[in-house]
Amino acid sequence: MGITGLVFVVALIVLLVKEFTVSPSQFAQATLIGLTNGAVYALIALGYTLVYGILELINFAHGDVFMLGGMFTITFATHFFNLHHGQGFAIIPIVFATLILTMLACGGINAAIEFLAYRPLRNAPRLAPLITAIGVSFIIEDIGLAWKGPNYITAPDVFPHSNVFSVGGVNYQWNHLLVVIITVPVLLALLWLVQQTRQGKAMRATAQDQDAAAIMGINVNRTISFTFLIAGCLAGAAGTLYALWATTVRFDQGFQLGLIAFTAAVLGGIGNLPGAVLGAVTIGLIQSWNEALPWHMPGSDWTESIVFSILILILIFRPEGLLGERTPEGG
Amino acid sequence: MTTTGTHVGTQGESPSDDVVGFRNQLRARWQALPERTRIGTAIGLELVLAILFFFVDHSLGIAVGVVAAVYWIFRLPLLPWRLASQVVLTGLFLIFGPRSFGVLLAIGFALFWVPRRHRTWVLPLAAVAGSALYPFYQQKMFTIPVFGVWPDVATGVYMLVFIMMAVGLNIVVGYAGLLDLGYVAFYATGAYTAAWFASEQFAHRRWHFGAVGLDPTLPGIHITIWILLLLAGVITAIFGILIGLPTLRLRGDYLAIVTLGFGEILPQIARNGDNLFGTGINLTNGPNGITPLDSLGFGNTLSRWTGGFLPANFLQCCNANVLGHQIQSTDVFFWVAIGLLLITVFCSLRLQYSRLGRAWIAIREDETAAAAMGIPLMRTKTWAYASGAFFGGVAGAYYAVFKSATFPGDFFFNISVFILCMVILGGMGNITGVIVGAAFLAYLNQEGLANTGSWINTNIHFGSHHPNIDVPLYASGIYGLIILIVMLFRPEGLIPSRRRAAELHEGVHDESLYDVAHAGAEA
Numbered sequence: 001m002g003i004t005g006l007v008f009v010v011a012l013i014v015l016l017v018k019e020f021t022v023s024p025s026q027f028a029q030a031t032l033i034g035l036t037n038g039a040v041y042a043l044i045a046l047g048y049t050l051v052y053g054i055l056e057l058i059n060f061a062h063g064d065v066f067m068l069g070g071m072f073t074i075t076f077a078t079h080f081f082n083l084h085h086g087q088g089f090a091i092i093p094i095v096f097a098t099l100i101l102t103m104l105a106c107g108g109i110n111a112a113i114e115f116l117a118y119r120p121l122r123n124a125p126r127l128a129p130l131i132t133a134i135g136v137s138f139i140i141e142d143i144g145l146a147w148k149g150p151n152y153i154t155a156p157d158v159f160p161h162s163n164v165f166s167v168g169g170v171n172y173q174w175n176h177l178l179v180v181i182i183t184v185p186v187l188l189a190l191l192w193l194v195q196q197t198r199q200g201k202a203m204r205a206t207a208q209d210q211d212a213a214a215i216m217g218i219n220v221n222r223t224i225s226f227t228f229l230i231a232g233c234l235a236g237a238a239g240t241l242y243a244l245w246a247t248t249v250r251f252d253q254g255f256q257l258g259l260i261a262f263t264a265a266v267l268g269g270i271g272n273l274p275g276a277v278l279g280a281v282t283i284g285l286i287q288s289w290n291e292a293l294p295w296h297m298p299g300s301d302w303t304e305s306i307v308f309s310i311l312i313l314i315l316i317f318r319p320e321g322l323l324g325e326r327t328p329e330g331g
Numbered sequence: 332m333t334t335t336g337t338h339v340g341t342q343g344e345s346p347s348d349d350v351v352g353f354r355n356q357l358r359a360r361w362q363a364l365p366e367r368t369r370i371g372t373a374i375g376l377e378l379v380l381a382i383l384f385f386f387v388d389h390s391l392g393i394a395v396g397v398v399a400a401v402y403w404i405f406r407l408p409l410l411p412w413r414l415a416s417q418v419v420l421t422g423l424f425l426i427f428g429p430r431s432f433g434v435l436l437a438i439g440f441a442l443f444w445v446p447r448r449h450r451t452w453v454l455p456l457a458a459v460a461g462s463a464l465y466p467f468y469q470q471k472m473f474t475i476p477v478f479g480v481w482p483d484v485a486t487g488v489y490m491l492v493f494i495m496m497a498v499g500l501n502i503v504v505g506y507a508g509l510l511d512l513g514y515v516a517f518y519a520t521g522a523y524t525a526a527w528f529a530s531e532q533f534a535h536r537r538w539h540f541g542a543v544g545l546d547p548t549l550p551g552i553h554i555t556i557w558i559l560l561l562l563a564g565v566i567t568a569i570f571g572i573l574i575g576l577p578t579l580r581l582r583g584d585y586l587a588i589v590t591l592g593f594g595e596i597l598p599q600i601a602r603n604g605d606n607l608f609g610t611g612i613n614l615t616n617g618p619n620g621i622t623p624l625d626s627l628g629f630g631n632t633l634s635r636w637t638g639g640f641l642p643a644n645f646l647q648c649c650n651a652n653v654l655g656h657q658i659q660s661t662d663v664f665f666w667v668a669i670g671l672l673l674i675t676v677f678c679s680l681r682l683q684y685s686r687l688g689r690a691w692i693a694i695r696e697d698e699t700a701a702a703a704m705g706i707p708l709m710r711t712k713t714w715a716y717a718s719g720a721f722f723g724g725v726a727g728a729y730y731a732v733f734k735s736a737t738f739p740g741d742f743f744f745n746i747s748v749f750i751l752c753m754v755i756l757g758g759m760g761n762i763t764g765v766i767v768g769a770a771f772l773a774y775l776n777q778e779g780l781a782n783t784g785s786w787i788n789t790n791i792h793f794g795s796h797h798p799n800i801d802v803p804l805y806a807s808g809i810y811g812l813i814i815l816i817v818m819l820f821r822p823e824g825l826i827p828s829r830r831r832a833a834e835l836h837e838g839v840h841d842e843s844l845y846d847v848a849h850a851g852a853e854a
Contacts, residue, residue: 056584057584058584058587058588117815117819120819121818121819124818124822124835125834125835126583126584127508127510127583127584127587128818128822128835130510130583130584130587131510131751131755131814131818132814132815132818132819134512134748134751134811134814135752135810135811135812135813135814135815135818136811136815137811138748138807138808138810138811138812138814139808139811139812139815141807141808141811142805142807142808142809142811143808145804145805145808146805146808150804255744259591259595262588266588301599301602301603302599302603304595304596304599305595305596305599305600308592308593308595308596309592309596311588311589311592312578312589312592312593315578315581315585315588315589316577316578316581316589319581319585
């Protein structure tokens, strides 16, 4: 295994160096966009990782909660706050308020899903909640479909497209940077929550051993609900950023992006928070390199196949992921 | 052995003393009522329901009444009351119509007069006969309330194909307990195998083998469908083994995700396969799909023997007229599908009680214990995969031949979940359940949802406001809802296998400590 992995990594590096020499500016551009991709994926992937860490459940519905987040964002921003292009700095409080509202809405929905669909199956065989999660995912997808219809809906394109810098043909625009700028504090807040607060301690204890946590006086059910709430909030944040950055949302986007983000979580080591971020950035970069690099890359037709191949290879050869997982599963 | 006297704990109390939970209390109080009151209340409620529905849609009200009547008829003493009421009910429909429903009712009642020990073979036989004769009476059937007219024969073929797939998936999920979320990959493999070897896809080759009714100079590979079905099954089974070998050592949810990955990759290869990696190899014709495919044919000899009932090939189909029914090519496809399904079900049943089948169940119930008893885990699981894949491949190939086309758009993740939903709804591990669940859902998908939708849009209205819901659009959400409801309230499915039900209710985990009181109250 070790040699296979090494050969694979070396081949990848050689490929990337070749790409870089063919066109350094395109390479840099693709890398920067990949970071933005990765930031959005990181927010979604963290939700998967949090839930998996505590319940060992792949929450298929998570990607669809993210999609709902995009829809909430568009509704809040355009209908409540009348957000539109060319408002200058007035967009800052509006985007902030939309972000908070969307996070709350998605967090509430995610916690409700846990309460209604997963909690009754806590003691069922392991596959039962997984199958249920698929069902919930389909239901939410169709709620989105019934709400906003089968076509793409557009968000107002309010993030400025002017260049942050433009060096040697590499243009980095503000709308890409803004996504990263908003993501980082959210990630830091999450790390602080999980590692420094009492509630975070309860989450970590419950993830390690539910029974022991219960004996120590932790309200396990409430902790699990809280975890789903946080995961939903992250999905909501990702939804807001994605909607305002990509400016289009459709009911079936959540599933695909959710699976990509799940791959990121597995790549980093599911259950491991920094791992999820690392995996997400890696996947974001791979996707953007694949789609934007000039020299013999498979192109966007093959993005899903590449991402899923990574998923399969990781699960087969290194189920604990890049940074290792806490859970005893896999292998 | 003598009792030593002291029991520790509360084991001596009778269970009825500590009824916990609102639902259980309600049930206990209901059961405490005298029987006469209970029956009266139930019949009264049903009557009210029937009358209410009668105002929405007359036939629905009648249907509710009939269902209630049939239920109570079967609780009557055998002779003379049950027979008499059955005759009266049937007679009413035979006289006042719809007459076809009267006949159906009569057959149904007659089947239940068959002694119990003979039912095990009479009921399946009646089901097979009823399906085989379906093309003859389909036109004459009554309209079902809400669901509309009976499905046409083409829908029947669709249903049969999906029942085959569900039975195949049931081997993987129901018997062996391996969650496969990428079953559509097997479907696709079968379909594309059929498409490659029975069309003009590889036009630079010209190789005919037993294909009937084709111009011998036609380019492309043309193998007779009969061999091709087997070939598709074998190739798909090999593909299943190839997928299985590296992945089957993963457990539970990881395996599900990996199969999901394969189920997503394969259709993408099909979609991009018109120019694989820019090499110019056209493997799948991309999004345009491969069409047309060669059709079924029985050859001249067989056709002559059956007096033209089985067509020699589909260019000359069909000139037989049986029982006043002009045989269509769809009918022949329908009968062949029944034949294939029977083979599938036979194999599946034989597998279930074979050494291999028992090994699957052992692995499903406790992998570690099974391994300790000497069951080779990998080999056994791989066989489950291969068998499931085989039937998926045959079904996929047959459906591609029936449609005479293969498009990459047919192989979405939705289909995997759709087939999984069939298995779950019917009852994992139980063939009868899976067949019923699959038939119902496949029907819903093809005709039922559209019919139900138009029924809702015409009959349910608030004043003059009619809703305009495009029900088939929400098909996947409806399947999701079915999955959710079944998993929450009846995880063993509608027609459960007893063994699987016990497993699902006990759970295979140790009960967690903090929740024991709660779980105990629920059970």
